[in-house]
Amino acid sequence: MISLENLLVEIRACHACTDLPLGPRPVVVADARAPILIVGQAPGAKVHASGVPWSDASGRRLRQWLGVDEATFYDPAQFAIVPMGFCYPGRGKSGDLPPRPECRSLWHPQLLPLLINVKLILAIGQYAQAYCLGDTRKADLTATVLAWRDYAPRTFPLPHPSPRNQLWLKRNPWFETGVIPALQTRVADLLTTKCLAGSNISCQK
Numbered sequence: 001m002i003s004l005e006n007l008l009v010e011i012r013a014c015h016a017c018t019d020l021p022l023g024p025r026p027v028v029v030a031d032a033r034a035p036i037l038i039v040g041q042a043p044g045a046k047v048h049a050s051g052v053p054w055s056d057a058s059g060r061r062l063r064q065w066l067g068v069d070e071a072t073f074y075d076p077a078q079f080a081i082v083p084m085g086f087c088y089p090g091r092g093k094s095g096d097l098p099p100r101p102e103c104r105s106l107w108h109p110q111l112l113p114l115l116i117n118v119k120l121i122l123a124i125g126q127y128a129q130a131y132c133l134g135d136t137r138k139a140d141l142t143a144t145v146l147a148w149r150d151y152a153p154r155t156f157p158l159p160h161p162s163p164r165n166q167l168w169l170k171r172n173p174w175f176e177t178g179v180i181p182a183l184q185t186r187v188a189d190l191l192t193t194k195c196l197a198g199s200n201i202s203c204q205k
Contacts, residue, residue, distance in 0.1 A: 004032055004114045011111070016102045017087060026086035026103075027053050030111060031076035035190045037118045038062075039128040041160065042085035042099035053081045061161035062124075067184035068191075078191060080115050082108070084127045095164060099127055120153065120190055125160045133157065142172060148179050156183050 002010075008030060015024050027043045038054075046056040054062055054073070063073050073079055085099025086107070108131075123132040126141045132155060138144040144157045151157060159165050159175070169175060 002110070004030060004111075007107075007110055007114065011086065011107050014086070014107070016106060017100050020087055020100075021090040022048055022088055024087050025051065027051060027081075028083070028086050028111075029053060029074075029076050029079070029081040030115060031080060032114060032116055033077040034080040034115060035117050035119045036078060036122065036187065037080045037082060037112075037115060037120070038122045038124065039132055040081070040083040040124040041127055042083050042096065043088045044096055045088055045091075048088035053083070058160065058162045061163075065158070065161060065180055065183060066187050068187065072191065080118065082111060082115075084131060104131065120186060121155045123155055123157045125158075129157045142168075145172075145175060145179065148182070152182065153186055156186070158183075 008028070011028055012026050014026050017024055022045070025043075025048055027047055040054075043053065044056055044058070047053055052074075053059070059073075063070065066073070083099065084104055085101075086103045087100065089097040089100050091097065121132055123129045129137050129141065129144050133144065133151065136150070137157070138147055141157075141159060145159055148156055156179070158179075159168055
């Protein structure tokens, strides 16, 4: 079996999608020690430019939801970041295009089994929820997120933290008053567990 390190080298050199508008630039973070896996949609244009996942307004809000700072979030031994599509898919009429399916079929089956310490999956957006939850997801994203207790503590379905979703957040105040506190507690418990287990990685409660 290929090692995680060698697989990441292959992924980051991937040119399977040669017709991408800005060209291929896979953005992925993976470490076998990480207890938390973030499965999002696909990098946006700003992330494509920086090569750093969630280095935009969406990422700032996501870190607020999780209750962690940048140092904790970008510690690969604590958070693995494996989106549905690793490269920026381009822009459509109402925002970024859906993630390309090639990553899911080509790389996910090889990569995800190597993340052996994952205890929490954050399924962000409808594409990630379809992949992570399969037939157990509800009729739409709102219903799926509302039923978060059905999937916890292993998985938390979340809306995308994009500023474009501000209206959704206003219409669904239960998310920030009910889901976010439970999510932050779960995240803090896992990071604390790593610290108590003897890791020399700084933990944040």
